[in-house]
Amino acid sequence: MFKNTKTISKKMLISLLTGVTLMGLGAGVTTAVTNTSNMQTSVQAATTPEYISGKAGTEFQQGLTCSVGGIQKTVWFSSMTLKAGETKTVSMPKVTGYASSATSATFKENASGTGYTLVFNGTDDYSVYYAKVSTKKTTKKSVSVKYTKKALTKQVRLAPGHDFYNHVPGSKYATKRVHYGKTYAGKTITINDQGIKKGMKTPYYRCYYKGKLIGWIYYSAVVNKATYKTVKKTATVIATPKNNFYNHLTYSVYKTKLLHYGKTYRDRKVTINKQAVRAGTKTPYYRCYVNGKEIGWIYGGNLTNIK
Structure with a gap:
């Protein structure tokens, strides 16, 4: 001045x-x-x-x-x-x-x-x-959390949309972010506890990577691990498919988008070069082609005569 x-x-x-x-x-x-x-x-x-x-x-x-x-x-x-x-x-x-x-x-x-x-x-x-200017800090009222022991193996989405915290956010504990979700994108993690806040139905998971605690994260940031295998098969789309074709395995680490409606290819013969089985399910998903052109991934229950 x-x-x-x-x-x-x-x-x-x-x-x-x-x-x-x-x-x-x-x-x-x-x-x-x-x-x-x-x-x-x-x-x-x-x-x-x-x-x-x-x-x-x-x-x-x-x-x-x-x-x-x-x-x-x-x-x-x-x-x-x-x-x-x-x-x-x-x-x-x-x-x-x-x-x-x-x-x-x-x-x-x-x-x-x-x-x-x-x-x-x-x-x-x-x-x-x-x-x-008011310096009074407003504090959110904490909610109770119901904890349940778990033994799960999952993968972090490539675009998780959430981060890892030292406690369940909104609980009685003071919380802070300990890792960005994207730091562990695509990684396989283990879970030993879940917490569901009062008034909610969806959980937070306490996660570990290679045996080291990395924090709590919202359930939608992780998915069941999928195992992929290269195959050489043919199949036929059923007459009334209930599912559609997507660019990736649905509920996987990838962000998915609809490519084709299943009914578009009803009764059509397809070739398959890859299958994926998601943990917790028995029926595979298949990556399908028609006349050499990829039409996407679909749940195996929509195909018949797979051989």
Whole structure:
């Protein structure tokens, strides 16, 4: 902040303007100090734009007298220089513990370079004040969690969408993130406990990677492990398939999208070059082709005459 009290006392020209009301805080006299070389100038918050005289190209520092927590104080913008006809928008001065009612201030030097106007938020509103910022932290009420021992093996999705925490988020324990979910994308993990929060039906899992605890994660971030095998088979799509063809095995580590409806290929013969069995199921999924073109993965229950 530029300060030169000797220069100000010698060169200061004061003009008294009309009284104004500050957001119901009472009336007062607005004082504008003309801007001469290397000076600080101050205007009081008002309801009409202020014109401050000053020579273009001269460095100055603008002050604004307004209510700060109900007390009249002067806050200062950083030093600046304006060219004739120049417009400059800057952030409001920061006051520790307080927030300004305006987000920005715009200084506009006139074309002749003899002075500038100052407005806030790009409008003529001069009702600027600073209000105290609440530092009170809001705490979410914790919920009870039902824990159940498990012995599961799963894989983390390639795009898990969730992270690992030291406890179930929202429980009575203070929680913090210990690992990003993507750090273990595609990895096979083991699970020895699950927690379901009151009011929910879906669990969080306590996970381990290579025997090391990596934290709790929401169930949708992990899937049952799938085992893939290269095969050379043929099959026929049944007349009334209940499932469709996807770009990847559904409920796998991959993000899937629909490629074809199953009924589109009903009664059609397909060739198969890969199968996958998801842990916990017996029927494989198959990657199918028609006339050499891949049509996608489908659950084996929609195929017949597999050989």
